[in-house]
Amino acid sequence: MSTDPNDLESLVNRRYEHGFVTDIESETLPPGLNEDVIRAISARKKEPEFMLDWRLKAYRHWLTLQEPEWAHVHYPQIDYQDISYFSAPKSDDDRPKSLDEVDPKLLETYEKLGIPLHERARLAGVAVDAVFDSVSVATTFKDKLHDAGVIFCPFSEAVIKHPDLVKKYLGSVVPHRDNFFAALNSAVFTDGSFVYIPKGVRCPMELSTYFRINAANTGQFERTLIVAEEGSHVSYLEGCTAPMRDENQLHAAVVELVAMKDAEIKYSTVQNWYPGDENGKGGIYNFVTKRGDCRGDNSRISWTQVETGSAITWKYPSCILRGENSVGEFYSVAVTNNMQQADTGTKMIHIGKNSSSTIVSKGISAGRAQQSYRGLVKVMPQADGARNHTQCDSLLIGKNCGAHTFPYMEVKNPSAKVEHEATTSRISENQLFYCRQRGISEEDAVNMIVNGFCKEVFKELPMEFAVEAQALLNVSLEGAVG
C-alpha cells in the first residue's frame, strides 16, 4: 500500500459485494400508472373508500407537477410508466430455508457489522417459519406494547382497523400536494408503519428493537405515520445497517410525525441501500419526504440519520416548530463514495415563541462522490425568541470528491438568534503517516479519524445501533484510501 498522494484515488474501488437479489415471483401489476392501477392497489389492500379518494386526489395533483430539478444531483430521466406499482410479498418457497443457503459474503458482512445472531436469518430473507427465535421474541414485544396501549402496526392494517386516526392525521404534516415525490407516494404507497402513542404513555421499548425483528420488506413507496399524544414519548428506528438490495430502483417514501403538547419523538434512520457499482449503475434512487410537526407546546422531535447507501439521496427531514418552546433536532452523518450523490439536509420552521432547533450535519465524501448539505432555517414573524444553531462539517477523502453547502436562512423576527458554523477538512497524508508510524494500519487510521469526526451524531443513536453504525461506516469506506 502506498500513501503517494497521486495514488490516493486509485484504491477507491470498493465494490458492493454484499447485496443480494432474489427473483420476484409474485402477483405483480404490469408497469404503468393510471387511475385503474391506483384502484387496483386500493382494492387489493381492501381499503375503505376515503383512502381510495385520497389516493386519486393525490394522483390527479401529481399529474400537474414537474419533477424537481433544483437538487445538486444528476441522473437519467425516470420513466414513471415503466415502473410496476404493486407486487405482493414473496412467498416462503422463494426464500432460503436456512442460513446455510445464504451467500457467505453476506454473512461475513453481518459479522463485520456486529449484527446479533438471532437477527441474521431474518435480514437474509430466510423463510419466517425457520426463524423460531425471532417470532417468539416478536410476540412478547407485541403483548408488551398492547398492554401499554401503543398501536404499532403495518400502515395497511391501520387503514382498516383505525380509520379515524388515519383519516385525522394522514397528510396533516406532508399534504398530498406537498411535492412531486410526496404526491406520487400518496397515490401509490403500498405499506409502511403506523404508530400511535396515547396520552401520557412512554413507549415501553425502543420501537427499533421490535422493528428489526418483525418488519417485512418495506417496498419502494413506504408511508409512515407516527402520532405522539400529549405527554407521550417514543423512540423509533427505521432501516438497518445490513446491506439492502431492491429490484426497484426508485424509492419515494413519506414519513409524517406529529408531536402534541409535551410529547417527544425520536426518529433514527440507518440507510444502507445498494449504491450501485463504481460507475453508479444500478443503485437506488432515494427521494424521501420526512417531516415532523411539533404541534403542541414543549414538544420535541429529533431526527438522527446515518446514510451510507443509495446512488442518489434526496432527503430533508424537517421540523415545523409550531408549539411554544418546542424543540427540533437534526443529527446527520452522510457518507458518499464512488459515484454516489447526496443532496440532503433539513428544514427548521420556527413558528412558536421560544422554539429552538439544533442542526449537526457531518458529510463524508470519498471517490468521485458529490455531496451537498441543503438546509433552511426559517423564523416566522410571530416566533419571538427563536433560536437555531447549525453546525455543518465536511470531511473529504481523496481529491476527486466534492462537498457543497447551501444554507438558507429566512429570519422575519428581530429577536431570533440564528448561528451557522461550517468546516471542510481533508484526511491528510500526514495524519495517515503519523498513525501508521504508531503501528496502526491505514484502514484503521481512516476509520479512527472518520469515527472521531462523527462522534457527535453517533452518541444520539440508540446504543446498540451506535456500535453498528460505526462498523457500517468502516465497511462503507473500505478501500477509500490506499
Place this chain on the structure above:
Amino acid sequence: MLEVKNLKASIVGKEILSGLNLSVAAGEVHAIMGPNGSGKSTLAQVIAGQTDYEVTDGSVEFLGKDLLELETEERAREGIFLGFQYPVEIPGVNNAYLLKAAVNAKRKHHGLSEIDAFEFLKLAREKMAMLGMDQSFLNRGVNEGFSGGEKKRNEILQMAMLEPLLAILDETDSGLDIDALKAVANGVNSLRDPERAIVLVTHYQRLLDYIEPDYVHVLSGGRIVRSGDKSLALELEERGYEWVREAANA
C-alpha cells in the same frame, strides 16, 4: 541493531541522501547533527517509511531484517519509533484512543493479548506522572490545540508507552523553552536502556547538555562527513557548520 549502508534517497527527483552509512547498536545514543537541508530529517523519515521519499540505492537493516521491504506500520510494530518534528493534529480522535490502538497493534503483532482499558489507563497514568503531564491530556484530541511543548511531550509519552527498540527523535528540542526541554530530556533519559537505541536528530548542541550521546555524527550534503564522541558536538558549536562543509568539500 540498525545498519544503514550507502543509502541514497530522493524526493520528486531531487537527491537528499547520497550514500549514507550509519551503524547503531543496542544501548547506544547517537546524535545526528548538521545544517539545515543536510538530510537529517530525511534520514529519520526514510527509516520510518515515509513513502514520499524514493530509495534509489543502498540498504537499511534492522535486527537483520531488510527494513525497506516492510510497510510503515510493520516497521513501527517491529520496534521503530519516530518522534515527529511537527506532530500532526487529528481533531476528534481521542489521545487515549490512538495510544491504546497503537499499543494493541504492537502487542497483536508480537502475539500478545490486547491490553484492557483498565490496565491501559494505569500504565498511561504512570508514564504521564513520570513526564509531569496532566491527566487531562488523555481526553483531548490528538495534538489538537496543543502548545509546541505539549506536542513534544506527547511524543515522548507515546514513546514511553510503546517501548520501542529504536527511537528516532527528530528535532525534539525545537521550539521548547528550557523547562519543557528539561522535562522532555528527563523523559528520554529515563527510557535509556541497554536494550534500546536512541537516535537524536538535532540542529543545536543544547539538547546534548541534557541527553548525553555516545556518538555524534555530522551530516552534510546527504552523507555523514564526520563522526566522533560528544566532544565533536562542542567543537561544532564553536566552529560552526561551515567548518564541516569545508571538510566535506575538501
